[in-house]
Structures are given as structure tokens and as C-alpha cells.
Amino acid sequence: MNERATFAAPAASATASDADAVQGGETVGVLQAVRWACARDLLLALRSRAELALIVVFFVLVVSLFPLGVSPEPQLLQRIAPGIAWVAALLASLLSLPRLFALDHADGTLEQLVLAPAPLPALVAGKVLAHWLTNGLPLVLLAPVAGIQFGMETDAIATLTLALLLGTPTLSWLGAVGAALTLGTRAGSALLALLVLPLAVPILIFGAGAPESVAVGLGAQAHLSLLGAGLIASWVFGPFATALAVRIAYE
Amino acid sequence: MTGMLSMGGYGFYIWCSYGALALAIVVEVWSLRRRRAQALELARMAAEEENP
């Protein structure tokens, strides 16, 4: 807690001017707000490196459970690998999502952000960007490992990685809206899962479908285009929907 | 009558389906009446607390 308090105070750091502006009461521009929120969250995340490692370990663990639960037969594993990787990615994101807002909500920082002179959608976008960098991107980088574990072909692995790269930011936004809506409720992560997972189904279908399609010999252009469209849509609408959800929590 | 019940051999599936819907409707209507009674009771108790 102390770490968070001292960081919030203006310090002689690269983001000092941003921090000053956000807390100083001048109206802050969009990019400045994004940069400030992202840098702050990244710094806080890096201070609890153990939690970051946890997500990575969870992903690898879940992926490893499937051969144990299903069968080690290589052909079967190769076929189900994309789906498993995506389900594991979904579950891993769900694990980390509550932390997006809960910690800030608990110590009152989130309320300050709502009241700050910076545009809330921009602050939220910075937070979600930081969240994706620390939770989504590691999964993208780990995808080849999972692919090799399941004996996927190289081009399928590449497609899986690209699909995860395009899809995980959208997942972060869906999760951000869900996390903001469930702020301060007694319900656990089960409620967040119930809210987010049905909405994530299209991403799962196209994200897993892309490497499957490549493995069969058809192209994955349609899948990747749709994932890309989802990426753009989520970054355009996500900040506003999430900011609205945060405001609802504070009325 | 037996024709109605067996429905050309598909009786089990048809009546399980219609039965489930009928059951759902009965449960819904019953729970609606209960909810209304409870709401009125709560309001009545709150009112009587204020004006005993």
C-alpha cells in the first residue's frame, strides 16, 4: 500500500510532468492521460513480479492438463491444440482481470481517477494497455511453447501466435467492462467469468479457427481479418463503455 | 386416447417437452404469486412499524 501512495506523489521520474498534470488540476490531453495511466500501472505491476509469473505458470499448467485428461495421442493433440491454447488464455485473463480495478478501488485511487481532470476513457485505456502488456502479451509469447508441446506445425504455430496477438487485447477490453461492472460486489471471479466468457465466444471461435484452418491447408485470412476488426472495435468503444461502467460504480 | 399418449411412438419425447413447458409455467406463475404476497407483506410490516 505504501508503495502505491508514494508513487502517486509527484516524483523526479520521467512521468513527473504527466503525474503533475493529472493531479495538478490542469485539463490533461488524451495521449498524456493514456501514457500516465499505463506507466503507473506498469510500474505497479513490475513491483509484484510474482503475480505476473503466476499468470504465465497458470497458462502452461492448464495447457499441460489437457493431454493428461484427454490422451497423449499426437494426432489428437495437434487437432485440439488451438482450442486448448485459447481456452487457457481465456482462463488466464479471467484470473488477472479483477486486479485491474479492484486494487485501485480498494485504496480510493480509482475514485480519484474518476474525479481527475483527465478524460476517464483515456485513463482507462492506459490501464487496459498496461494490463494487456503484462497479462496478454506474455501469453502471446508463450503460444509457440504450447504449440510445440502439442506438436503443431510451424505455420499453424505462427498463425496461433498472430491470432492471440490480435485477440487478447479485445479480451482485455471485454474483461475490463466486466471488471468495472462487478467492482465492489461480493460475488467472486465466478460472476466475472459468467459475464465475460459468453461475450468472448466469437473471439474464441475465430482465434482457434485460424490455426486450425491453416493446419488443414485453407487460409486464415477471414479469421484474422475478423479478429483485427474486433481489435479495432474494442479499442474504439472499449474505453467509453468501461469508463461508463466505472462511473456507474461510483455514483 | 392411447393414440394421444403414445403419439405414434414418440410420446415420451413429446410429453416430456410439453410437460417441461407446463411445469415451467406452473412454477413461474406460482413464484409470481409468492413474490407479490411477500412484497405486500414486507410493505405492510414496514408501514405498521411506522404507525403502530
Next chain:
Amino acid sequence: MTISWFKYSAPANFYPLAGRMIPWFAGAAVLLTVIGMYIGFVVAPTDATQGEAYRIIFIHVPTAWMAMFGYCVMAGWCAASLIWNTRLSAMMAQALAPTGAMFAFVSLWTGAFWGRPTWGTYWVWDARLTSTLILLFLYLGYMALRAAIDEPRRADRASALLAIVGVINVPIIYFSVKWWNTLHQGATISATAAPKMAHTMLAAMLVMIFAAWFYAIAVTLHRVRSIILEREAHTDWVRALATGAPAGQAGRVGTEASR
């Protein structure tokens, strides 16, 4: 003489209006059900390929349709509640959700019992059934979020935003599931495809759709009356209603007598 409809956006005024409407919709629902069942079981012929089993369609399609339509209407009420900040719109959405969820569940159940004799298995991952399953989760998520938030107005707004995000996603989900299904199954036939419909079969199905619709309206109006009583329990008119005493002049909204 113009009717001021805005008067009815106050819960106290809507309450008696809803009460008067319920018997009409309930009666219509019963009548249409009787007619629909008569046409469906007595008039409509046996299907050539599916035998009598196809008659499940007379409740499977109406419940599936109402589940989908109900979610859109619910989302509409939610949007209204956010745009105009009206309590009653949120209450209508709150009242509609359980019935929509019930329809979604029954649709899945009847789909399973239709699939077993015709296609051999109780469950198939076809596009419509899978989408309806996800729709059921969306309903349950709405209800669970409402239940998790104690403060009623915050619950209204949070669940409204969720429903709006959900309704935007429903066509996307349906499209992606349909695509996924045709890709994997290869066949273009939906697992619970309707038989080539004779006029009487179609008539029965349409009558049952309207029956389901009027039932849903009646049930939702009844439920919203209870919700109004619960959420407005602190007001004079509700207190008067509950204790049976004549309502005092002060605190009554509008000129409708409460029933």
C-alpha cells in the same frame, strides 16, 4: 383531449394500469394456446419424415423466438433507462429477464427432446441451439449481476450496460457460431430443422408464437407490479395499499386510484 403518456412512466401510475392489462393478455394467451394446440394436434397432419415428433416444434420455435426477442426488448428497456434515467424502464427489464431465461431453457430442453428421436442424440452443437445456450448465459449473467449489487439504482445501471453490450454481441455471437457450425459439420441442415411446413403446421406455430408473446407480457406485467411494490415500499401509496387503509392525499402521484 390528449393522453399524457409520460404520466405512466411513474411507477405509481403504471402499477394500476399494468394491473388492468394483465387479465387481457393472460386471457389472450390462454385462448391462443388452446387454438394453437388444437390446430397443432388435431388439424395438422403427421409429418412424412419425422412422424409425430415434429409436433414439438409448436413450442420449441415459439420459446426460442421469445428468448431472443425478449432479450432485445429487455436491452431496449435498459437503453431507455440509461438514456432517460427512468426507474420504470429498468424495472421492466428486471421483470422481463427471468421469463426470457425460462424461455431460453425450455427452448434448449425441447430442442434436446426433439433432437433425440429425429437425429439420435439429446444434444447437438448446431448453430441455433448453441446460440440459445449462450443467450441463456447472457440472461443469467444479467440476473446474477443485478443480484450481486445491493444498491438498486446502481444495479439498474450496471446491468443495463451489460445488457446493451450483450445485445450488440448477440448477432456477432450468432454469426460466429453459425460459421463455426457449418465449417465443422459440413452439412447445411440444422440439426433441428423444421419439416417442410404444411399450412396448418405453420398456422399452429404462428398462433403459438403469439400465445407465448402474450403470456410473456402478462407475466412480465405481473412481475413488475411486485418489483414496484418492493422498490417503492417506502412510499405512502404502497404503504396504504399494503395495509388496506385508504390512501392519504399527500404523497400520491397522479390521479389514478391504486388497486
